[in-house]
Amino acid sequence: TPAGGVRTLDDLPIREELRGQSPYGAPQLDVPVRLNTNENPYPLPPELVARIAERVAAAARDLNRYPDRDAVELRTALAAYLGRTCGLSIGAEGVWAANGSNEVLQQLLQAFGGPGRTALGFEPSYSMHALIARGTGTGWLSGPRDAEDFTIDPSAAERAIAEHRPHVVFVCSPNNPTGTAVAAETVLALHDAAQRARSGPGEHGALVIVDEAYGEFSHRPSLLPLIEGRPRLVISRTMSKAFGAAGLRLGYLAAHPAVVDAVQLVRLPYHLSAVTQATALAALEHTDTLLGYVEQLKAERDRLVAELRAIGCEVTDSDANFVQFGRFDGPGGAHAAWRFLLEQGVLVRDNGVPGRLRVTTGTPEENDAFLDAVRELMKEND
Numbered sequence: 001t002p003a004g005g006v007r008t009l010d011d012l013p014i015r016e017e018l019r020g021q022s023p024y025g026a027p028q029l030d031v032p033v034r035l036n037t038n039e040n041p042y043p044l045p046p047e048l049v050a051r052i053a054e055r056v057a058a059a060a061r062d063l064n065r066y067p068d069r070d071a072v073e074l075r076t077a078l079a080a081y082l083g084r085t086c087g088l089s090i091g092a093e094g095v096w097a098a099n100g101s102n103e104v105l106q107q108l109l110q111a112f113g114g115p116g117r118t119a120l121g122f123e124p125s126y127s128m129h130a131l132i133a134r135g136t137g138t139g140w141l142s143g144p145r146d147a148e149d150f151t152i153d154p155s156a157a158e159r160a161i162a163e164h165r166p167h168v169v170f171v172c173s174p175n176n177p178t179g180t181a182v183a184a185e186t187v188l189a190l191h192d193a194a195q196r197a198r199s200g201p202g203e204h205g206a207l208v209i210v211d212e213a214y215g216e217f218s219h220r221p222s223l224l225p226l227i228e229g230r231p232r233l234v235i236s237r238t239m240s241k242a243f244g245a246a247g248l249r250l251g252y253l254a255a256h257p258a259v260v261d262a263v264q265l266v267r268l269p270y271h272l273s274a275v276t277q278a279t280a281l282a283a284l285e286h287t288d289t290l291l292g293y294v295e296q297l298k299a300e301r302d303r304l305v306a307e308l309r310a311i312g313c314e315v316t317d318s319d320a321n322f323v324q325f326g327r328f329d330g331p332g333g334a335h336a337a338w339r340f341l342l343e344q345g346v347l348v349r350d351n352g353v354p355g356r357l358r359v360t361t362g363t364p365e366e367n368d369a370f371l372d373a374v375r376e377l378m379k380e381n382d
């Protein structure tokens with residue numbers, strides 16, 4: 001037998017709940033038009049690239065030292081950005097940053113979930129919520145979403161919360177992979193239901209995490225102002241999408257300062273490198289340019305929705321930088337349609353939602369290539 005009799009990870013003393021599982025990840029295929037991971041198609045502008053080089057060079061001179069452990073300058077700049085764009089003024093003490101919002105979410109579950117506790121999300125939604133729950137030993141509960149328009153029905157959701165009494169509730173708005181925004185009233189209803197369900201003796205309520213990774217692309221204002229007076233409501237965001245900086249790995253949250261104190265109990269010391277902090281600060285200096293690209297992408301997103309509908313697709317209303325479309329209920333289902341588009345050189349995402357696929361908004365040229373491929377697909381399916 002090979003070394004020590006270990007053929008696969010299942011021969012190792014791995015945690016039982018990880019045995020037989022696969023890691024998260026979309027196929028990374030080398031095709032002309034890649035619209036499968038909700039990235040921003042626009043490279044950073046040259047002025048910003050130059051500014052990053054400058055700030056990183058300054059940081060490099062001090063790389064013999066650990067970085068600012070509390071990332072105070074960065075959290076202050078993020079707080080200013082949120083204050084300017086989301087209608088609520090907050091300070092650095094109400095903002096926390098980590099390596100992508102995935103790490104923010106993981107820190108939240110390390111602090112508020114864990115063994116013996118549960119988290120609930122309304123599915124289909126961002127599959128990493130369930131995977132981060134698994135990785136942190138948090139039990140996962142699937143809550144309901146309307147099967148036709150993918151909205152969250154407040155009374156069905158409240159019933160699920162009352163029945164399961166989760167310690168953590170995820171609300172993804174705009175939701176990945178459907179693009180659906182959640183109304184502020186619905187978030188408030190879920191928040192209140194979650195607090196009621198955990199208001200017994202010795203209980204301290206439930207944490208409600210609003211994942212606003214795609215917040216800047218929404219037709220609706222940010223849900224950020226809802227955190228005022230609600231210390232158990234957290235808004236999670238990222239620079240991966242609107243800032244076009246997925247490679248930077250910078251996510252953040254806004255919440256009551258006590259939540260920020262809580263995640264500090266589980267964060268690794270110096271988790272945000274000096275290079276990351278310098279790069280993110282440079283990007284925040286160029287917010288207006290980057291938000292200009294967001295406006296272009298929103299217009300292209302709306303064009304994709306309109307043109308897909310004109311072609312005869314069923315399209316879910318989208319507030320994100322991607323669009324869910326279908327339906328592909330014929331032989332092979334959505335996966336056969338995914339493969340057909342791939343053969344035309346266009347990579348979209350099959351998220352496992354029956355009969356539906358998800359396309360990320362690209363440049364106008366990429367979107368045209370995608371729409372041409374869908375026209376071919378619809379001819380084929382006729």
Ligand code: PMP
Nearest residue numbers: 100101102126176213238240251
């Ligand atoms: N939340 C949602 C809903 C997402 O779709 C993603 C990325 N696909 C993330 C969080 C994580 O993004 P990042 O870690 O790059 O901030």
